[in-house]
Amino acid sequence: MADPVDVAVIGLGSMGLGIARSVLRAGHRVLGVDIDRARVDAFIAEGGREGDLRDVAGDLDAAVIVVVNAAQTEHVLFGPDGLVAKLKQGAVVLACATVEPAFAGAMAERCAETGILYLDSPISGGSIKAEAGTLSVMAAGSADAFSAADPVLEAMSETVFRLGDKAGAGSAMKAVNQLLAGVHCAAMAEALTFGMTQGVEPKAFLEVISKCAGTSWILENRAPHIVAGDYDPRSAVDIWLKDLGIVLDAAKAAKFSAPLTATALQQFLAASGSGLGGEDDSAVAKVYARNAGLTLPGEA
DSSP, rough: OOOOOEEEEOSSSHHHHHHHHHHTTTTTTEEEEESOOHHHHHHHHOOOOOSSSHHHGGGGGGEEEOOOHHHHHHHHHHTTTTTTTOTEEEEEEEOOOOOOOHHHHHHHHHHHHOEEOOOEEEEHHHHHHHHTEEEEEEEEEOHHHHHHHHHHHHHEEEEEOOOSTTTTTTHHHHHHHHHHHHHHHHHHHHHHHHHTTTTTTTHHHHHHHSTTTTTTTHHHHHHHHHHHHHOOOOSHHHHHHHHHHHHHHHHHHHTTHHHHHHHHHEEEHHHHIIITTTBBBGGGGHHHHHHHHHOOOTTO
């Protein structure tokens, strides 16, 4: 095991909490930070470090930023009470949110101006792999950033893809992943509800298709939520408005046509516009079910 380091995990949502627990379990000193004080207190009860980020930031070797988007990432790093100004020289920021590649590059440059290392490190694997410390990390940054981040990466991930020495390459790869995952999620919902029109029950759909060529990680992970009628958000519908929007913005800049992505985004927009934005992203199936007059499991 690596020597213990001082780490803050900022954002204790479904992914951030799992990361914080994995890093703590690996023997490091971990401060959990979240706007929801109950989440912070619960993590302290599990062994997390007590204290205020403003008071302990100067002790940190690494800060893992697991917030929702670019605006929140920038606010954490450079806002009125920004973290970067408080970190010691040589500390590393692991930025995990899905953002545009150019944004990641800009953050790295701003961090470098004050002697702070920045690792563009979007993640994949969902809350279960975050909890298990087996995430995939699509990382890019300097050799020094990788070296400083290695103890944390070892604790939170199963696979670290080292995609180059320039921040932005990790976020570019994450955009590719999100294109596929978003399309797969919408396609899973379409296939499941289409099956219902043919007399195929959702439970049978999951049992059979998960063992056939039409399966995907998304299908195997999200279809059980529909079968159980459980739409508590692991990854919310509204996340896809952001992530697929990033993909389409990049595609537009590259003059690349991405019609499947655009269609999937429309389905998530319809779900969000129907009041489902805060539900699990598998709730996109409700759009298909409503339009076809179907009743999903758990619905009256």
